[in-house]
Amino acid sequence: MTAELADLFSEAANVLRRNGRYRGAYFEAAPTCGVGIQLAPCESRVCLAGALSIAMTGEPVPPVDDGxxxxxxxxxxxxxxxxxxxxxxxRQDPVMRLATWNDVPDRTTRNVIDALEDAAKKVAA
Structure with missing residues (x-):
């Protein structure tokens, strides 16, 4: 699973590069691309948990059931x-663990991408 984890963390970093980072929710609801076209949730700016969810499921909100x-x-x-x-x-909810870290006011998008890339390197080693 370590190679799979490294790939997931790397892909989450790529999602943040493509989509941009968001705070306060999994993704930015109803954004437009600048020419009046509404983006799909998986194209929207996302938080760390949202980026990880897109890397795993293709959607910015993880599955809600307990499956x-x-x-x-x-x-x-x-x-x-x-x-x-x-x-x-x-013991805290996993999403809240990531959200609390992601939403620190002085944390930058670069910090979050770097953390994902470092995590990928750690699990791949």
Whole structure:
């Protein structure tokens, strides 16, 4: 699973590069691309959890049920939270662990991308 994790973290970094970063929700609702065309949620600016969700499922909101896809997302999100040093309890909701870290006011998009890339390198080593 380490190669798969590295690929997921790298793809989440690419999602942030393509879409841009958002705070406060999984994705920016109803943005336009500048010529009046509304973007799909998977094309919108996303938070760290939203980028990871797109990398895993193609959608910025992780599965809401407690099925195998959601359990896998939570497992991967917890692993990422541990790797980037969120300073939150592993008993906290995985999305909240990532959201709290992502939404720090002075954290930049570059910081988030760097953290994803560093996490990918750590699990690939």
């Amino acid at each position: 195998p896809e959601r359990r896998k997302f939570d497992e991967v999100a917890n692993r990422l939270a541990d790797l980037i040093g969120t300073r939150s309890s592993s």
